[in-house]
Amino acid sequence: xxxxxxxxxxxxxxxxxxxxxxxxxxxxxxxxxxxxxxxxxxxxxxxxxxxxxxxxxxxxxxxxxxxxxxxxxxxxxxxxxxxxxxxxxxxxxxxxxxxxxxxxxxxxxxxx
Amino acid sequence: xxxxxxxxxxxxxxxxxxxxxxxxxxxxxxxxxxxxxxxxxxxxxxxxxxxxxxxxxxxxxxxxxxxxxxxxxxxxxxxxxxxxxxxxxxxxxxxxxxxxxxxxxxxxxxxx
Numbered sequence: 001x002x003x004x005x006x007x008x009x010x011x012x013x014x015x016x017x018x019x020x021x022x023x024x025x026x027x028x029x030x031x032x033x034x035x036x037x038x039x040x041x042x043x044x045x046x047x048x049x050x051x052x053x054x055x056x057x058x059x060x061x062x063x064x065x066x067x068x069x070x071x072x073x074x075x076x077x078x079x080x081x082x083x084x085x086x087x088x089x090x091x092x093x094x095x096x097x098x099x100x101x102x103x104x105x106x107x108x109x110x111x112x
Numbered sequence: 113x114x115x116x117x118x119x120x121x122x123x124x125x126x127x128x129x130x131x132x133x134x135x136x137x138x139x140x141x142x143x144x145x146x147x148x149x150x151x152x153x154x155x156x157x158x159x160x161x162x163x164x165x166x167x168x169x170x171x172x173x174x175x176x177x178x179x180x181x182x183x184x185x186x187x188x189x190x191x192x193x194x195x196x197x198x199x200x201x202x203x204x205x206x207x208x209x210x211x212x213x214x215x216x217x218x219x220x221x222x223x224x
Contacts, residue, residue, distance in 0.1 A: 004155075031210040031211075033210070033211060033212075035212075035214075040121070040216055041216055042116075042118075042202060042214040042215050042216040042217050043156075043202065043212070043214040044214070045211055045212065045213065048210075048211050050210075058211065059213070090155060090156070092156075092212075094209075094210050097209075098144045098161065098163050098206070098208075098209025098210070100158060100161075101156075101158065101210070101212070103155030103156045103157075104155055105153075105154060105155050106153075106154075106155055
């Protein structure tokens, strides 16, 4: 039981490049979500999913796409990276128990 | 709309002293409330949560928080600080229990 696994842990991109941040969980959780963490701003919700095939936008969705084809995986796509997307990204998953969310270790992304 | 305000981005206490981290929320519906802790270079861990019922909630590592609806507050306390408590603490509100809206965080320093 690995919990929530995020890959990669570190990434440097050039402006305009695209990439996918991977998130996988092995706990059969229905809910999955992506957050970005920036200094002085806490964590902000980007996108979330309440189950396979269902996604919705959070507070800061612009510039990011998601899909949920399986219960286990919830990748986050940056279509054209911008320096403003330099951040630490966290994936989280949870089941029906309110608040018992499990967070991944984070992906530190730098866009130059 | 959901939002969380954490008063004090940095708090310093002496080892053995009372820890008090403040959190006020606004919510259009009765909320679920949480405190999470983040140690350096790690993801978030749930400290405690309020969903329904008793307004004084006990969490891990000796922390507790009291939900005060009249004051829209959910302050975190610990009677005696330990060096291992040094970390970043986040208050969060959720309308559903699975999508979280975080405060900007409070960095706790414990002075020996």
